[in-house]
Structures are given as C-alpha cells and as structure tokens.
Amino acid sequence: MQGKRVVVLTGAGVSAESGIRTFRDNGGLWEEHRIEDVATPQAWLADPSLVWHFYQRRRRQLQDVEPNPAHVALSQLQNGLDSMVLITQNVDNLHERGGSSDVIHMHGRLETLRCEATGRHEKRMNSTDFSDDFLLCTCCSTPSRVRPDIVWFGEIPMHMEAIYRAVDACEVFVVVGSSGHVYPAADLVDVARRHGARTVLVNAEPPLNLDSFDEVHLGKAGELLPGLVRQWLDSEG
Numbered sequence: 001m002q003g004k005r006v007v008v009l010t011g012a013g014v015s016a017e018s019g020i021r022t023f024r025d026n027g028g029l030w031e032e033h034r035i036e037d038v039a040t041p042q043a044w045l046a047d048p049s050l051v052w053h054f055y056q057r058r059r060r061q062l063q064d065v066e067p068n069p070a071h072v073a074l075s076q077l078q079n080g081l082d083s084m085v086l087i088t089q090n091v092d093n094l095h096e097r098g099g100s101s102d103v104i105h106m107h108g109r110l111e112t113l114r115c116e117a118t119g120r121h122e123k124r125m126n127s128t129d130f131s132d133d134f135l136l137c138t139c140c141s142t143p144s145r146v147r148p149d150i151v152w153f154g155e156i157p158m159h160m161e162a163i164y165r166a167v168d169a170c171e172v173f174v175v176v177g178s179s180g181h182v183y184p185a186a187d188l189v190d191v192a193r194r195h196g197a198r199t200v201l202v203n204a205e206p207p208l209n210l211d212s213f214d215e216v217h218l219g220k221a222g223e224l225l226p227g228l229v230r231q232w233l234d235s236e237g
C-alpha cells in the first residue's frame, strides 16, 4: 500500500477484543435494548433518563477498557503510510488511545457531550461527568442540559463531506469489523469501488456487503491486522 491513498473504515468489531460489545453479534447491545428505545431522538424525548443511563454506562466503560492489537496496528499503518484517512463508526476513544490521529467519528463520540441549546460539544470525561443525573453545559449563561454527542438513528452522520472526499479519492479502501447493516457507512465500499479503488475486508464473519470486496480476510482483527499491516507497509500494491 506504500504510495497509495488509503482509507480505512472501522466498525464495532475492531473494539470487540477490547471488551466493548458489538451491536449485532450474539450478546450484542441490540439484543439487550431496542434501538428505538435508546438510540433515536424520539427515545430521548420519550424517556431521556433511560437513554442517558444507557450512554453513561457506555461512557463509564471507557475507563475500564484498553486499545487492542487491532487499534495499534491501524495506528502503525497510519504512521507508516504517506496518505491514510481513518473513519470509524465507533463512538469509543480506542483508536486515539491506540495512537491514531485525526480519526473521523461519523456516528459521534462517547467522550463528548452536546449542549441541547447551542449544539456545541465539549469533552466531558471527568469523574463528575459520569453521573446518572442529567448534566449541564458550560457554554450557556443559563446552563442547558447536555445530550450524548451520538448520531442516533434518523439523524445525519457527521463529517460526510470530508468522508466522501476521502473515499472518492482513495486507491485502497479497507473495512475492519463491520456487519454492513447501517447506511451510509455500508455503502462507502461501493463508492470507493466506483472510483476504481481496491477494496479489502478484515472481519470475523461475512458481512452483508461481502460481494463488494476484492480481498477478504475472515478472522479476528486483533489477530489478523498486525501481520497484514506489516505486509501492507512492505508492499507497493
């Protein structure tokens, strides 16, 4: 991949070996909660406490998990290539803690909270920020309630202009740990293909969009990626 413009898109599978549950595997998050009850704007209006507790629990978990070899391998890939853009569907902070930079979080982030009055988001990861009581913003003279800085179903993913710019221009498009269920993320591989990119998958199981990949590596990202990244950094293709 040396000398190529590379884009990597990750999903929940890249954080699975760190102990963060995926969504649609056995035991996944969506087995325990209905999406419409905890991950939509309507849910936040109907039962903000339920939604707040769901996200505060996931925010608190960030303190108990560490990046796994997949996160570290992707940061080595980014540091070893002239051009690599890392896009993630994940809302955890493990790519950054694994050494990656300029990570594009298209579904938002657990680390930040968003003022409901101004829409401003700010990093809120102090011990007082993990309360199950609602929290207030620091941007308004009369503080407003903050909401999770997460893109809920029915909301528009973030940074899509920058994402399409990178995907349109890339020569190699790699997906790690995603089931291909959720759009527009699941369509990015076809956008890359239409622009002539070579497409590569690293995933535990065949995803819904399996046929869109030129090269498929089935297995655990934490086990496969360190060796694959060494190959990719040594290769021109």
Ligand code: APR
Residues within 6 Å of the ligand: 010, 011, 012, 013, 014, 016, 017, 022, 023, 024, 025, 028, 089, 090, 107, 176, 177, 178, 179, 180, 181, 182, 202, 203, 204, 205, 206, 207, 219, 220, 221, 222
């Ligand atoms: N290594 C590689 N792949 C793995 C691993 C692993 N250790 N463990 C699980 N996987 C794969 C699964 O086979 C599955 O295909 O990761 C994928 C996880 O799929 P999902 O749980 O659907 O997660 P994701 O694709 O990221 O979901 C996309 O859906 O609920 C929304 O906003 C949420 O960002 C999320 C989006």
